[in-house]
Amino acid sequence: MCLAQCRMHLLLIVFSSLNGQWRVLTNDQWSSRATLASFENSEPGLSDRQFVHGCFCWQLHFLDKLLLLDTHTMEFSDVDLPPDHRGMGRSVIVEASEGKLGMLTKWYDQDTENDPLWLTYSVLRNNQWHWEKDIPMPVKRAILVGVAGGYLLLHVLYTTPSQEDLKFGYFSVDLKTLQVELFARLSKAISAGHLYAGFPPSLSPPTI
Template identity: 60%
Template sequence: MCVAQCTTKLLILVFSSSLGGQGQWHAHTFDQWSGQATSASDGSFIHSHGGLSNRQFVHGCFYWHLHFRNELLVLDVRAMELSAINLPPERGTNSFALVEAAEGMLGILTEGYGEDHDSDPFWLTYSILRNNQWHWNKVIQLPVNDAALVGVAGGYLLLEALYTTTAQETLKFGCFSVAVKTLQVEFFAELSKPFMYARLYAGFPPSLCAPTI
């Protein structure tokens, strides 16, 4: 799959192969792109990352964040159709991760702070999309001073965080996990230094898996 992001047109190019066949490329156009790109008032469309974020995959659909409209661009890989849905209005500019909610619904975990990042707690807000409307579900307070969302894989959200040890009151780098089904928070691992631009992956690629019959 390849995304061609132009000024007046957005194309999703998908290569589909069949067993014994040569495969074929198919192009899918997002009809609303031209009007959205030209109406961007904050100039985000021409920034280095353009108008799209890195993709996320949930319940058989790819999702990109349309920065200039605060919407999600959705590609349903089963129907090969493009659409857009609104993000929660209270999300603001905070980072978020999309997760699989029950009954095939879409969930979103959004990071949040108080007014003072140094002393106020860090939390995640969990909302679920029902009938094209976001419904607040839960606030999850985390035992960290600051955190960045790494990604979702294997049923867990991983966060890279700064946290304070109870005994020594010193700041450390570490990872915390949030179980998508239960929203339970656990300490995952201590880090010697923060990692940047990491991509989360769960399981082994086919080349490393044990051979099967």
């Protein structure tokens, strides 16, 4: 599937391997002049999609909306992003308990990368985001790589208690316990890629 940002609306283009055909879904619920102006004046590009509780999610920062596609009904819905939500690449949608949506957002004490880094965990209840917990991060800088297998992975710069030299590595956050752990050390910086958990069918062990 591909979500396309047009001048007046969004198009979702879906290919089905069952019938070998393409299908186009449109979201026409935003038709006001203010919304159309947001489309026209927005920067090109959309956030990466995430799959949470049977729904694909896109963060539409130029509308301050979270767009949801229910894969069972193939229908769109949306909820407002938090009012203090800032910038692309600073938050991820995660699976919370009881089928709810959660959000982890990174922020700095004074909004500069030289200040302590935190993750804020919020849960969506009755179409409102409710703060749950602030998680101090033992790192200097972080990139949210993605969510898979029940964990959030971050590409980070950090220091150890015994050494002040900056090190590169990956930290993980357990989405059930919100515990933070060092996942892997790196000898040098590398570009953060896309996160994937498990093996694709072509690489899976043979079964009978």
